[in-house]
Amino acid sequence: MRITIIAGARPNFVKISPLIREIEKANADGHSLEYSLVHTGQHYDQNMSGAFFEELEIPLPNINLAVGSGSQAEQTASILIQFENYLLINPTDLVIVVGDVTSTMACAIVTKKLGIKLAHIEGGIRSYDMTMPEEINRRVTDSITDYFFTTSDTANLNLKSEGVSDNRIFFVGNVMIDTLLYFKSRFKRNPNFDLWNLTKGKYFVLTLHRPSNVDNKGLLCDLLKTIDENCKGNPVVFPVHPRTEKILKSINFQSKNIIYSKPMGYLEFNYLVQNSMGVITDSGGITEETTVLGIPCITLRENTERPETCTIGTNELIGTDPGNLPPYMKKIIEKKWKKGGIPPLWDGMSSGRIISHIVKLFENERR
Numbered sequence: 001m002r003i004t005i006i007a008g009a010r011p012n013f014v015k016i017s018p019l020i021r022e023i024e025k026a027n028a029d030g031h032s033l034e035y036s037l038v039h040t041g042q043h044y045d046q047n048m049s050g051a052f053f054e055e056l057e058i059p060l061p062n063i064n065l066a067v068g069s070g071s072q073a074e075q076t077a078s079i080l081i082q083f084e085n086y087l088l089i090n091p092t093d094l095v096i097v098v099g100d101v102t103s104t105m106a107c108a109i110v111t112k113k114l115g116i117k118l119a120h121i122e123g124g125i126r127s128y129d130m131t132m133p134e135e136i137n138r139r140v141t142d143s144i145t146d147y148f149f150t151t152s153d154t155a156n157l158n159l160k161s162e163g164v165s166d167n168r169i170f171f172v173g174n175v176m177i178d179t180l181l182y183f184k185s186r187f188k189r190n191p192n193f194d195l196w197n198l199t200k201g202k203y204f205v206l207t208l209h210r211p212s213n214v215d216n217k218g219l220l221c222d223l224l225k226t227i228d229e230n231c232k233g234n235p236v237v238f239p240v241h242p243r244t245e246k247i248l249k250s251i252n253f254q255s256k257n258i259i260y261s262k263p264m265g266y267l268e269f270n271y272l273v274q275n276s277m278g279v280i281t282d283s284g285g286i287t288e289e290t291t292v293l294g295i296p297c298i299t300l301r302e303n304t305e306r307p308e309t310c311t312i313g314t315n316e317l318i319g320t321d322p323g324n325l326p327p328y329m330k331k332i333i334e335k336k337w338k339k340g341g342i343p344p345l346w347d348g349m350s351s352g353r354i355i356s357h358i359v360k361l362f363e364n365e366r367r
């Protein structure tokens, strides 16, 4: 059986690492799964891409489509043309896409147009906010997916309410957590940790990259100002995403407590999170990681496609109004944050379940 795996942007790399490990394990156990890895090149910097391949032990891709920067339409168009060419020369039985980035949607479209089976890992999650590019990507992808591998019961219910039959939905848990737990013992201290005077449990971590927070300079400034004024002198480490960096360069914002850094590798970033007092973010994946690490997390978004991080985990969704931040930051500083639990099947074994389902599905088809 031939499988083609797609990865394009930073969160994808975290999701494909355990899948590839499980495919190799299955082959060692006597199965014969031939896989190829396609990197679309949506993220291309060493610190957004290369470092993740090295740290997460991902083999070099068979091809890098090198789509690079551009509008989402430009990135999509380039992937459509190039990935079609690739699949025509490199036939496959199944394409696996993960997550909700532009590359996920573009490769899904090419796959189905060529009549190839499509699996979506992290299928079925919905923010119901069509202003988010990721929600459009999720909806388009899921409208043509054959096999859905889901992270939560909410995702299962969403898919069922959209008419997907039970036999195409596989509730397997969360592959991001497979990576988190597998690499936890290797998390490493950033060499700047001491230079920045950080003490365990006495600093915040901040990440911001969503267009809704960072493309509006006024809002970005107000968010940073509020965080700076309400951290009570605790440092706030802010690994800056390239999208945010471009905008930050054009505004003149001075802060006392915010420490700006380049985007970090996976092992250093998660060391930082694991030892922090709390995280302020607009990322979806980070809310899953903080839930499993038991670290308080404030999400600067109006909605989430990962409600279990709030209902079960340590996440609080507070909207994007900077005025909402102070009481939540105070709760973290005063150690009055809620205790969280771990959502079902976020146990580090999701990729193993996915690969056994795939093996069975294709064995049944051959019979």
Ligand code: UD1
Pocket: 009, 010, 011, 042, 043, 044, 045, 046, 048, 049, 068, 069, 070, 072, 100, 101, 102, 103, 133, 134, 209, 241, 242, 243
């Ligand atoms: C993308 C995903 C988002 C995901 C995020 C994680 C989409 C629509 N969005 O957003 O879901 O949470 O990645 O990082 O797919 N850039 C660099 N170097 C890089 C990569 C990007 O400088 O290695 C610059 C680009 O030139 C662009 C900006 O960063 O100006 C944004 O990159 P892009 O891939 O368009 O989307 P993200 O905002 O990263």
